[in-house]
Amino acid sequence: MDSNHHAADVTPHVRSNIQRRKKLNHKDKELIKKKLVKSGTVFIIEFFKQWKAFKEKKPNVTNAYFVEVLHCIFFLGYIHERQDKKKPIEPREFFSSDGIYERFQKLFPQAFEQYRTHWPTRTPFSILLDLVTKWKGCSNHTAILKHLEDIRKGMVVDKNKDDQCENNYCLVASVISVCYFQEDMKRSSPIYYGASLSCSGRVETQVMITLSCIKTWNDAVAHAVWHGKSGNIIRLPNGVICMAYKMKLPRGSYLEESPCVKCHRIFQNIDFIPVYTESDKTQDWHYGNCAENESLSNLLNGEERVRNETVAYRHYEEQDSHSLQEQVPLDRAEIVNQAKKKAAQLLNSRGFKIKDDEIESKFFHPN
Template identity: 35%
Template structure:
């Protein structure tokens, strides 16, 4: 059997690959329908909608391409869908092999939801919308699996976080800023997105804080009165029930953000198996500092000692173990 035939055999018979393909199609289809349903919404201009679609599609195609075995667009899209993307988003289909996405697909979807609901900033409103989208992303079980699977969490973040700054003495309070945990299957894929975030996407102070915490060095000291709540997605293997429940911070969050006021409060310390940077709090705090200039200026830049460069080196090494086409410099996809 030739190497290509072996790869095709794995794709056909590997149930995890089948679920990944099906999850990708569901995620793309649900996101497209969500955008379409809000195109008449004054909060979402047509130009902005197109940018979200392009960024989301590129991120999904990139994840499938660096998977082992690698999955091409024609292997999970219908011919009709593929032709539509070729007409409208040809650059996406040209660049997913050579340009890095700035964030995982679910972070893009969360950003889109927040934008559309920017005047409905209650946690419940955002979470209800995400819950509705998550339900639509459910995929049917295969073989001896349970009847429904919550998308295998291949493209859905298990945890969504929101944070804000509130100073009672002056009655000043910022809007709420949201973030999602890193959503992708596979060790390399997860490390790639965490390293991209540290090198390029997150606010530099958050990025250095994440890297420092992973090596036991200087933590990120935010001003007093930054509040944060994380919500974990709960699902059933036997029903299509999905809900969000507030959860206390994990040890990684406490390492990176030691003076955030978390609700619920931290429980007893336990061993976190995931690495620093995986948590949703990193993205939400980064969004907070990017948007609130006065607050950002009150945060001292942690000492970095070139640790970010080491993350870039790990990023390059991981990409070398995939089919991604590395150039002399890392290139990032710009949907604009």
């Protein structure tokens, strides 16, 4: 058969498939964008209710919590992958009316002015978790989880069974982690909390992980996350207990969950409850995505003894297949320099024009 004739027969079919895939891709992106907007809208409404209720109990609570949430949601909307890169998700799209939008813009101007120039240090759900623990206290993690479950009921975007809020395009954290330091049978530290990175896509998650390695997380956690792929780990002292709770649908209850293989590998000598079990499930999320990063970071920042006794190691394989660990320093400066370059690259791919040496001066600080 003549090759030109064969190509003429195949080409229209191939072209048709390509066009069909483009249409489906465009449709998927539009659905994802709508879901993100709806998620942001309901999150703002529910967070505002929680913040107002907290202020009624403690009138001295500042606007900072709500301003930080608004800024982060606007930022995630701005960097979200969009079909027309000239039209990002604007803050107005997260409000049901011009009146509400204008009211909030007047009351909280900083969030509206800086979402395109400054970056957040944590996700909306981490801010919510911080607010709830400040309000309810941190000693009863069962009560905290129950309160979060009740809040989540007001954050349902769609009730379609296939439209689950634990995917990458909803702002509700699918996993909560709690940890503490048990010095002896009679004495333990406060409970420290963390949430998984509930962002709006894989690139957005990479952005938040990279920014957290620069600014948010404790040195040891940043080291373990940043060097996770190369085999580096941190070893914590005896007595650190860590528990994770994963949201189970459709009820939306947080139930006990064993650590993933990545957390089990990079955070060593921790008593995980439930204990780690090997699994054949695909775990394609990034190092840094899990809730344990935030809770352990908060523990390390709050407990001097744990912080001082935590050691970093480099793991490597010798030619005879023996694995060895070599103690290495926690070099946060090196991590920050590398992460700034990556952050600039990621942010510039989403509409910013920033140099890596400008990253550290552009973190958002609510007034």
